Structure formats: structure tokens, C-alpha cells
Amino acid sequence: MLPHIGITELLLVLGIALLIFGASRLPDIGRGLGQGISNFRKSVKEASKKDTKSSSEEPSNKE
Template identity: 40%
Template sequence: MFGLGGQEILIILFVVLLLFGAKKIPELARGLGKGIREFKDASSEIKREIETASKVDEPRKIDE
């Protein structure tokens, strides 16, 4: 995971706890989760639009 070991992650979490406090962390995590969800939704919507635009309809033959 990004070249970080267990000790490094614990130190980062401790620093975040010191900077923001225990009451602010759930709010930050909620905001981060919401941002990630919006990014995923937008990227999947763009992917869907590209796939739809790239499909070429075959011309139909008209029987006379």
C-alpha cells in the first residue's frame, strides 16, 4: 500500500488525530467517502457515455 508499513500508517493516524481531534475525524472521513463516491459515479457516467457514443448502428436494409 504505497510502500507504507504498519508503523508508518500508525504514525500518520496519530498525527491526524493530533491535528484534527477525535470529534472531527468522523466528519472528515464522511466527506472523503462522499467525494470518492461522487468521483466514481462521474467516472462511470463518462465511461457509459463514451461506450454509447462509440457504438455504431448498422444501417437497416429495406425490403422492396
């Protein structure tokens, strides 16, 4: 996804986030972001299972 991001860029982003949000809010923001990503992955997996299940239950009508 992000092939050219090195340690320097990550430290720069972390420093900017620290300046904007402050040290006390960063753990809360990270936790919320992690939960959001986790919920997104779970919903994609469930939708994929439902799609696979519904497509296998449909009868094939060949004429």
C-alpha cells in the same frame, strides 16, 4: 498504488491527523472523504458509459 506503506506509517498518519483535527472531527472528515471518493468513482463510471455509448452510435465513414 502505495506498495510500501505498512502499519507503522498508517498509525503515524492517523496520529498526526488526530493531533491536527482532534478526535471529534475525524469521523466527519473520513465520511466526507469517503463520499468524495464515491462520487468521483460514480462520475468516472458514468462518463465511461456515455463515451462508450456515443462511440457506438457514431456511423463509420470509410472512403
